[in-house]
């Protein structure tokens with residue numbers, strides 16, 4: 001066996017021993033929150049396409065039209081010739097939606113966080129982040145060289161404690177949180193964090209990857225988000241002041257040194273955002289389904305379309321997901337390192353495409369899976 005493979009075999013065995021080896025299944029997504037896996041159709045509760053927009057006829061038509069007119073790929077970085085007019089249109093729509101002066105579209109949400117955080121902070125600066133922020137924010141902070149301090153999840157008082165104790169040790173300070181948390185579905189105390197940032201000369205950045213299409217306060221200096229989830233397309237963005245965006249376009253390396261998004265993706269995202277603005281009831285239906293589920297399961301009231309069912313042990317979460325799959329329901333078991341040790345869970349993502357009956361049937365299947373019938 002070649003030396004590389006021999007080493008990797010050991011690493012894989014270590015992952016396997018901890019039940020951490022991922023084995024993604026080939027899955028085709030269909031309309032109406034349905035998916036096709038190994039010839040079998042399932043109802044999916046594991047997609048972030050909360051508003052069903054990835055399959056909306058007008059979104060698909062926009063992508064088709066853009067491809068026919070402009071081709072399949074961007075051909076270069078946005079700084080060279082990849083800055084298609086469709087970018088300008090999409091960024092104008094984002095400004096309208098977020099009510100900000102300016103916007104910048106990145107290749108993905110991951111790239112938006114990476115480029116933005118590394119452009120804004122570095123050695124001698126601090127980032128104060130919620131304990132549960134997404135992995136790509138942590139990657140970005142590490143890459144930036146800034147000092148990472150973490151406050152207890154959604155605990156503004158703990159953030160205040162860190163600012164009071166440490167703010168003076170650093171040059172610039174960035175406070176980062178998600179708006180709606182991806183794995184728990186709960187909402188950050190944005191008004192409190194805004195007040196703290198004002199009092200301590202810190203900047204506030206929000207990651208709204210799971211918030212778009214749902215009400216959220218525009219308290220942040222830097223409003224990051226993704227076009228890959230509720231918007232149903234692909235890409236990331238940052239909205240904020242004209243000065244912020246002007247700077248990022250010349251300083252965010254993940255924007256400068258990567259090829260622009262395909263025309264179809266830009267056109268699809270733009271159309272989907274227009275639909276979100278015209279049809280706010282889509283978000284309301286997704287939350288309604290989540291509330292129905294949480295209420296009937298005896299869980300805390302849902303604040304977003306994401307409802308976690310905490311199981312605890314990894315193997316147990318995986319086994320329950322497997323039993324639900326056999327019953328025709330696709331739900332992802334989320335385990336470390338995505339979530340903290342001992343909080344493995346099933347993460348249910350509800351969509352405006354789910355019918356009330358889908359939720360009722362899901363609950364019956366969970367009851368059966370748990371009682372072993």
Ligand SMILES: *Cc1c(COP(=O)(O)O)cnc(C)c1O
Pocket residue numbers: 108109110111113134136178182207209210226227228235236
């Ligand atoms: C999904 C996600 C991202 C990354 O967005 P992509 O467009 O998928 O790269 C960033 N932050 C949070 C909180 C996310 O859930």
